[in-house]
Amino acid sequence: MKKILLYSLLVLVLSIVSCNEDLIDIENPNFPTTDTFWKTPDDAQLGLDAAYTMFYKPGSWTRWIYFRFDLTSDEGYSQSPWNELKEWTRFIYFNYNFWEGNAWIWRDHYKAIFRCNQVLDYVPEIEFSSQADKDAILAQAKFLRALYYYNLVLMFDNVPIVLNASQPDDTPEQSTATQVYAQIKTDLQDAASALPEQWNAANLGRPTKGAALALLGKVHMQMHEWQEAKDALSWLVEGAGATHYDLVDNYKHNFMHTTENNKESVFEIQFSDVNPRGDGDVPNQNVGSNRAQFFAPRGIGWSDGQPRRWLVDEYKKEQTVDGDIDPRLQASIFYPELQTDFPGEKIYGRDWEAGWGADCFFRKYQGDYYRNHEDYYSPINFRVIRYADVLLLYAECLAELSSGTPPALAVELVDRVRERVGLPTLANSTLYASALNSKEAFLKRLQMERSLELCLEGVRWADLKRWGLWDSQDGLNELISRDADFTNFVVGKSSRMPIPQTEVDNNPNLDQNPMY
Template identity: 30%
Template sequence: MGTRIFLLSILLFFCSCQKFLRENPNGFLAADQYYKTPEQAKAAVNGTYEGLGKIFTVDLGVSVSAVFALEYITGYSNRPRPSGFEDDQFLRLDKIDPANSRLQAWWAAYYKAIENCNSVIENINNTKVLDTATSRQYLGQVYFLRAWYYFQLVRLFGDVPLKTTPTKDLDNIFIPKTPMAQVYDQVVKDLDMAAASNLPWTDQSGRVSLGAVKSLLAKVYITMAGYPLQKGKEYYIKAYEAAMEVVNSGKFELFDDYSELRDIAKQNTREHIFMLQRHPTEAASIIHFGYLPYPDQPISIQPAYGGAMAPEQSFYDSYAAADKRKAEQAFFYTRYPNYSNPNSIVQLPAPFIFKFWDALAEQTGRSGENFPLIRYADVLLICAEARAMADGGSTADAVAIGAYYQVRKRAMPGEQRPAILEVDQVLKERYWELCFEFQTWFDMLRTRKALDVPSGQIVPLLGYKAPRHIKAFTEADLKFPIPLAEIQKNPALKD
């Protein structure tokens, strides 16, 4: 789907109400019929955000959502609700069938979004209806989004088709795969363009900000430094420097309490650098319901709607007893008041994820809670890891240690600041801090390391058998196959 023709899809319109980007389908328009007014140009830019939410399937519920595959494959989660064979391929670490619809969902969501980005970039550059400052900021947002989509694709699938111009006819639509190094170079180029577009450091509306651009650049550089490109020290330093730009901006800070991560009044502020914008009626979130206990634990108005994901008991047990993230109703919970009788406490059969609990959705059955895509905690840990790797695996750099310690101290207030920081300390912290935010698999791919939860040690990924899996990881497990439907449509995608 991604390498065939797409007309410009105008699917999102910006609304200042509650500061989110609403999904509002409005049909399909050819580019030569659009960009005639500032309002049309703005709507076209808003449409490029659509791809962020496509993998968080809403209309058909959690049972077909592609996004959970990113956590299933790590081996640190389970699915309390019975699942189909397509999810089981990730949960068990079976060989993934190229016909698995989860693969097609990822591919189609991002390539459609890329096509829209390409169209907007070409037409915003040519339109005369925008002033220069507005045009630059619109382009900055779209360059960032195109980089985001390609960054997801190249990490998941490896070599993928690289296309930076819109499709206008049926000629040359069978595009072959591009070597991943070239895809990464284009991602960096797009982010450099976004960084030069005069975006503000923060944006409480949920639009792309300079903070998001620099944070993603740090993530891209630390990925390029590791596997599979293995560019090494030069790129660890680049990652450190990009992360430090975010730190030195003074625009971001960690929340004091973990409950603030799910405070709807604090979305798109402070620790939340970039979020998926949701709304309870126009762009609902599945996350609250996807993490509800199943079957039929009576703690919400829709008690049986969840069951998509829960932590493996051994992962939950890997947190230190004093870790505040393990405290009841921080990242997890083991009991909750009965929805119809709050004086009665329901004891859950195992730990479940509370990290993204939406208190309003508990009552209404619709969640409008935004979901974090980039958090400041992530950037601080990138800063620490990148410096430690650049220094040979450990560092005495005070800035890097301070970045790590901010995250660690929030979880373990009584722990002393280390004098020397080992990279494995940072990696452990990433597993515990960023759990179930769809980040861990990408960390495992770029570091080729895993958290052995029984011992609490960082171990090589290849040869490691995760708690939920039926076998140990091999090289063949580290890249999703190109969807069969895409190969059938485009033979140039064959290996």
């Protein structure tokens, strides 16, 4: 009897609720909404903080971005037992919805853009006592949005441009890479005009005027707009911004958590190991980097990504003026003869192990200098833009704008990077002095100078795309000679990833990328 009465009561309650949806659509008064939240300058800062939080997501700078920009270039590769991940780095896409590759990266980047768009939509209506503070918040949101669109266009080319906080049923129009770059340039120009040249110590890590101009220069270079790129970068190299930046004396200091935010840093992601937890949108989420765990030698990390051996051989071709091996090799790569070449070295406190064979492993951004293991919470900041990168980019612009032999300043900038690690100037190099004979020879040498200085730092994919090495069979053959995975590369197709198929299926305004 009690069961029957209880059942009848339950039916009655459910029938009442089903007749009055308002009874089940009750707002939580403690949960902020767009109507209650965007009211004060503190709200504006919290909204901006939410955009920064996207740095710490697997589809962003915490993990998967390095697999695309490092492992899919000619500098890295994967022999992971996870077959789908390995094939993804080899231009073999069995599943366009591969979560850890295509889908997660797409989702987290657009989630970050959504958070930037919220700031840009709602903060203009908030009253601030200081207009400069308000402008700085908006400028940061524009920089972050530009940075995420820059990643997307490098990976996918043809992506939707979303400039307002989106709704679940939105079906944004697809844009071309040229249109995406144009929007990025607009955001960065606005950001550069409002961002400070430097922040105080409490705000280290926020983008500066120099960061915005450096990224703007990169965008122009991807579009082969050499004069515009030079104009953007000149503030950092020949203008007032040059007083803020320089090369650090010790190359390795660019990859350690004890020497971060130094004078060579133009923009870096601030990582910390204070919250060894998950990466969801919860209080005290993980704000560390997973990169070291995935790239450490076998038995220490997962070793899902490794550097190509040709890098080691290239470093060894030219000695320093003191007759030593280029110290950038010691700071960049674990390799079998490391302890012979650099006596006293250890690999996470160990000697080279037989199980590692002839393989090479990442050393940049690994924690071997202070511990004997890795985990998912590395505190080492990732330098998205280093000043050495800016100097070499500026040299490239100057050379592209010249005719005949490379300009003196372009040569000087390359020499400045070389001399930091003890290498001779190009003119005094017994191997590469011929690079000064013509613009073409200089630009070709610059391609290798960039790799030796910046290898495994997430810039090589953009470089290869800008240089168009994979646009012709001759260039593709050069890449294949360094990286056999490029035998899978299809000209006109593989320079971009497939768009996640679920996105194409759910948005009638979105077409799959050509040849997929």
